[in-house]
Amino acid sequence: MRFNKNKIFNIIVYIISFLFFIALILLLSGIFFQTSPGLFIKELENVNLWNSIFLSFKISFIVILINLIIGIPIAYILSFHNSKISFILDSVSNLPLTTSPLVIGFAVLITMGPLNPVGKLFIDNGIKFVFTPQGIVLVQLIISFPFFVNIVKTSFDSINRNIIDLSKTLGADSFDILSKIILPLSYNGIMAGLAISWSRSMGEYAATQMISGVIPNVTETAPIEVFVKTSYGNYPAAIAIAGILMLVSMFSLGVFKYFSYKMKPK
Amino acid sequence: MKLLEIKNIYKNFSNKKVLHGINLDIENGEISSIFGYSGEGKSTLLKIICGIIKQDSGDIVLNEKNINNLEPYERSTTLVMDEPLLFPHMNVLENIAFGSKLRANKKRHTTSNKKALESPKEIMGLLGITGLEKRYPSEISMGQAQRVSLARALIVNPEIILMDEPFSNLDIISKTKVRKLIKEINCELKISILLVTHDIEDVINLSNKMFILNKGEIKDSGRPKDVLKKPSSIETAFLIGTENIFDGIISEIDKKNNIVKIRLKNEKPENIYIEADYYGTFKVNERIVFAIRPEEVMILREDRGASRSVRENHFTGKIISSVFTLRMMEILIKSESGLEFKALIPFHAYEVMHLFEGKTINISLKKSAIHIIEKKKR
Numbered sequence: 239m240r241f242n243k244n245k246i247f248n249i250i251v252y253i254i255s256f257l258f259f260i261a262l263i264l265l266l267s268g269i270f271f272q273t274s275p276g277l278f279i280k281e282l283e284n285v286n287l288w289n290s291i292f293l294s295f296k297i298s299f300i301v302i303l304i305n306l307i308i309g310i311p312i313a314y315i316l317s318f319h320n321s322k323i324s325f326i327l328d329s330v331s332n333l334p335l336t337t338s339p340l341v342i343g344f345a346v347l348i349t350m351g352p353l354n355p356v357g358k359l360f361i362d363n364g365i366k367f368v369f370t371p372q373g374i375v376l377v378q379l380i381i382s383f384p385f386f387v388n389i390v391k392t393s394f395d396s397i398n399r400n401i402i403d404l405s406k407t408l409g410a411d412s413f414d415i416l417s418k419i420i421l422p423l424s425y426n427g428i429m430a431g432l433a434i435s436w437s438r439s440m441g442e443y444a445a446t447q448m449i450s451g452v453i454p455n456v457t458e459t460a461p462i463e464v465f466v467k468t469s470y471g472n473y474p475a476a477i478a479i480a481g482i483l484m485l486v487s488m489f490s491l492g493v494f495k496y497f498s499y500k501m502k503p504k
Numbered sequence: 505m506k507l508l509e510i511k512n513i514y515k516n517f518s519n520k521k522v523l524h525g526i527n528l529d530i531e532n533g534e535i536s537s538i539f540g541y542s543g544e545g546k547s548t549l550l551k552i553i554c555g556i557i558k559q560d561s562g563d564i565v566l567n568e569k570n571i572n573n574l575e576p577y578e579r580s581t582t583l584v585m586d587e588p589l590l591f592p593h594m595n596v597l598e599n600i601a602f603g604s605k606l607r608a609n610k611k612r613h614t615t616s617n618k619k620a621l622e623s624p625k626e627i628m629g630l631l632g633i634t635g636l637e638k639r640y641p642s643e644i645s646m647g648q649a650q651r652v653s654l655a656r657a658l659i660v661n662p663e664i665i666l667m668d669e670p671f672s673n674l675d676i677i678s679k680t681k682v683r684k685l686i687k688e689i690n691c692e693l694k695i696s697i698l699l700v701t702h703d704i705e706d707v708i709n710l711s712n713k714m715f716i717l718n719k720g721e722i723k724d725s726g727r728p729k730d731v732l733k734k735p736s737s738i739e740t741a742f743l744i745g746t747e748n749i750f751d752g753i754i755s756e757i758d759k760k761n762n763i764v765k766i767r768l769k770n771e772k773p774e775n776i777y778i779e780a781d782y783y784g785t786f787k788v789n790e791r792i793v794f795a796i797r798p799e800e801v802m803i804l805r806e807d808r809g810a811s812r813s814v815r816e817n818h819f820t821g822k823i824i825s826s827v828f829t830l831r832m833m834e835i836l837i838k839s840e841s842g843l844e845f846k847a848l849i850p851f852h853a854y855e856v857m858h859l860f861e862g863k864t865i866n867i868s869l870k871k872s873a874i875h876i877i878e879k880k881k882r
């Protein structure tokens with residue numbers, strides 16, 4: 239076999255990717271080798287563990303619902319309206335992607351605290367964000383919605399503008415166009431967006447920790463529980479939760495890949 | 505009755521002047537066509553009429569009602585583009601029924617004498633696409649898709665259908681079919697159509713009235729036959745493919761006999777004159793161009809000699825080339841004085857007259873067939 243430059247190129251590209259792939263698998267699956275099946279199953283009987291996992295599910299479900307409600311209008315403006323407003327909106331909505339989650343959590347903690355006029359207004363009206371599940375919803379929303387909006391926008395962008403224009407002349411107003419054309423054509427993109435923002439919200443730790451106050455059974459989400467258990471030295475419990483979280487993310491990755499594959503035009 | 509009036513429409517795209525004071529009227533129940541070079545703003549004009557883009561200034565009046573400020577869905581003008589643009593997530597039947605289910609069309613009732621089509625089935629029958637109901641757009645041919653697109657536009661009973669080069673992506677057979685359909689729809693439903701095309705054949709075959717859009721303005725308008733015969737400017741003449749265009753100077757005007765004598769520009773020292781019917785406002789010594797359509801160049805039969813009726817404007821020349829085109833022989837004749845005429849004659853006439861390349865023949869140009877075009881003054 240003769241080695242030409244193209245072959246050497248391929249070999250290098252594959253070796254680097256493959257080595258990294260092996261390392262990643264070993265790193266992530268490590269937690270499953272640290273425990274025995276018996277110990278794992280015993281930990282699964284712990285009520286605290288399930289409480290934290292259910293809390294995470296509940297919060298992330300609310301987060302994606304809100305994402306759906308606010309994300310679609312934002313993606314609509316970003317994709318269909320070319321103006322200064324959409325440019326500003328685009329930058330602002332992507333800001334959470336480049337900001338440290340810890341800083342986001344901290345900012346919400348300060349803003350919603352009793353010393354800040356905004357926080358005071360809410361607190362006076364009986365709505366508390368600090369150390370409450372709704373506070374967690376708020377920070378996870380901030381962190382996950384750019385993922386949702388970006389995917390939905392890409393999906394909106396791929397819709398043929400002439401089809402939209404033509405449907406206007408057939409008598410479709412903006413409501414008709416959104417409900418009968420844009421949304422059905424972006425179904426896959428929206429599902430993929432929901433999957434990715436859901437898994438982002440399920441796994442969020444830093445910002446959540448800032449606002450949660452770590453109250454067992456009330457604001458202790460699954461990722462926080464992993465940290466708490468680890469700091470007590472209760473590795474079997476931490477491993478059990480981490481294992482479940484990993485299965486959950488594999489599932490949502492599967493959902494995401496399925497829909498984002500279908501989203502690609504054939 | 506005037507259906508649609510376009511009044512003084514101006515449109516620029518970021519400093520690029522596109523439409524430059526467009527005025528045109530469209531009669532109810534007719535097929536009108538807009539003809540022009542690529543990039544002249546034909547599509548832009550259609551989009552302005554149906555409200556997809558806004559004009560910078562000017563008015564659009566439909567049924568004597570100014571529709572400038574109406575949203576596209578309120579206008580009763582539907583658009584059919586060069587691509588079918590079917591909704592990919594709906595089957596053929598759902599695509600066609602799309603408009604009929606919308607609120608905007610439920611309360612619409614037609615004012616004119618158009619026959620309203622209500623059921624998708626009826627329209628599908630008319631357009632010859634029955635049986636495709638359950639298919640998806642990816643499962644039908646381009647020609648079928650374009651007919652579905654037409655059906656989808658028809659079901660909302662628009663006042664006018666705007667068609668932007670609806671045949672340009674079709675093969676010859678589908679093109680012929682769709683052309684015929686458009687004519688039939690117009691006859692049966694009395695629906696008005698504004699057709700944009702850059703195929704002059706479509707203009708001639710389909711339309712009652714044509715408009716020539718050039719440099720942002722409507723340069724010529726009228727029945728296609730008239731416009732084709734008598735283009736008002738050299739630009740229009742070139743645009744519609746007028747051949748046999750010559751330069752000349754008006755040398756004599758005989759108002760009594762209605763004859764104008766034109767001196768031809770040519771290489772030879774002696775003057776060559778040509779006579780034409782006098783009309784218009786030409787003056788002696790004015791520089792003009794004139795044109796004669798290739799099918800009006802008459803080749804004289806040797807056996808008969810020149811009869812009285814074809815005594816006009818005689819030339820002797822040699823056939824320098826003859827090409828067999830779709831239906832006719834296209835021959836190029838070079839006269840002794842160096843002028844080149846193109847002539848179109850039926851194939852059988854070519855054979856009967858024993859014509860061949862290199863043969864010397866006589867031709868005659870009827871006075872009435874000569875169309876004088878005023879030269880643009882600088």
Ligand SMILES: Nc1ncnc2c1ncn2[C@@H]1O[C@H](COP(=O)(O)OP(=O)(O)OP(=O)(O)O)[C@@H](O)[C@H]1O
Pocket residue numbers: 517518520522540541542543544545546547548549702
């Ligand atoms: N949205 C737009 N923004 C900027 N320029 C545009 C836009 N739409 C059209 N134009 C320009 O306006 C001119 C007219 O375009 P238009 O599509 O109306 O021409 P057309 O006569 O339909 O051409 P064709 O026969 O090729 O379809 C073109 O020069 C085009 O580049």
Ligand SMILES: [Mg+2]
Pocket residue numbers: 546547548668
């Ligand atoms: Mg065009």
